[in-house]
Amino acid sequence: MFPSPGRLTAPGTFELHSIFKPHFRPAIRFPVLIKKAAEFSISEWQLSQHCEDGRLRFVFVFVCLSLATMGHAESEQLPDAPQSSNSFLAANASDSGGYSSSANLTGASESAYSSSPGQASQSTQDTNRDDPQRQPSSNAPLDANGNPIPLNRRQPQRILGFMPNFRTVSGGATPHPPGWKYNFTVATRQATDYSSFIFLGITSLTAEGMDSHAALGKGIDGFYAYTWRGFLDKTDNTYLSAWLLPSILREDTRYYALGAGHRIVVRSLYVISRQSVARTYGGRQTANIAALGGKVLTQVISRYYYPPSADTFGALATKFGYSVMRDVGFSSIREFYPDVAAHYIRKHREKAARLAAAAAASTP
Secondary structure (H helix, E strand, C coil): CCCCCEEEEECCEEEECCCCCHHHCCCCCCCHHHHHHHHCCCCCEECCHHHHHCHHHHHHHHHHHHHHHHHHHHHCCCCCCCCCCHHHHHHHCCCHHHCCCCCCCCCCCCCCCCCCHHHHHHHCHHHCCCCCCCCCCCCCCEECCCCECCHHHCCCCEECCCEECCCEECCCECCCCCCHHHHHHHHHHHHCCHHHHHHHHHHHHHHHHHCCCHHHCCHHHHHHHHHHHHHHHHHHHHHHHHHHHHHHHCEECCEECCCCCCCHHHHHHHHHHCCCEEEECCCCEEECHHHHHHHHHHHHHHCCCCCHHHCCHHHHHHHHHHHHHHHHHHHHHHHHHHHHHHHHHHHHHHHHHHHHHHHHHHCC
8 A cells, every 4th residue: 555645634634744754764865855845744735526535645655756766766876878979979960861760750660670579580680699790780770889789779669569669769879869840750750650549549448438527428429528638638748748848948858768787676767767857959867847847738738628527636636647657657668678579589589590400400
């Protein structure tokens, strides 16, 4: 069970107390601001009916745990994802074709590999480090030094063949430089991808079945009401977080995978920290204002087309928290999927080699 972040002292009144016990402090060094906020007592916080069912409490605890994890990551000096050298960037700045893009806008994927082990074994033979004589294939993504990126650090454009992964950069790859036009193109591609409508249909069916907003109704009419509102939520968030705000603030909000070579705990902390940490166009780490601001603005805009029951602070905070958790979950998949894919591809190659050796041995 989650620890209670507070207690009800009177009808409609909530008193906040610190959920961080003293024995947590040696392991998590909080910034001064977070420590003061956790110890601050609010005596007059009016709660809506939505808070009483525990959803707001759950979101509050999740945010506090995220801040705690970020504090621990800061004390551990969490590493940044591999970056390309400035000299390599400068050498290719005049030719956009020289960049290994996180989303190849021409349609051909430079960094993608097939989810099928049989196909991947042919397109990624250069990643077999046991044979240094292998030559890189023409489709193999290269790092800043011109070397092929290992298979367990490559990011496909589609995970499992259908999940869009256009805004992820392979470890050590030189990404396409961000900008107004590029950001808009990638955001449009992600917002209109066929898989987005599949997930939209699933979430709309779930919301209609759970009767999340009774005012929207049930049946076909209710499904339609949930679907077009969900489409607006998804599209607003994509364009705000991936195009408009990043272009104005000059923030690169793409996911730079940390990749193999680090402990699972460190990589997990890195995934969570990316919700509040992004990069500038110059490659420095900065606060991820664009992504978080896009989520907040999406909830503000949604007040104009959702029923009044979804217009309370509790309902909006719950939707914001779920949005953050979805991003953390998908970023976790993006971070660890190359390791899983490389493992099964390697097993497939070993099996194919054993079968080939057995067939050769049985041939007279």
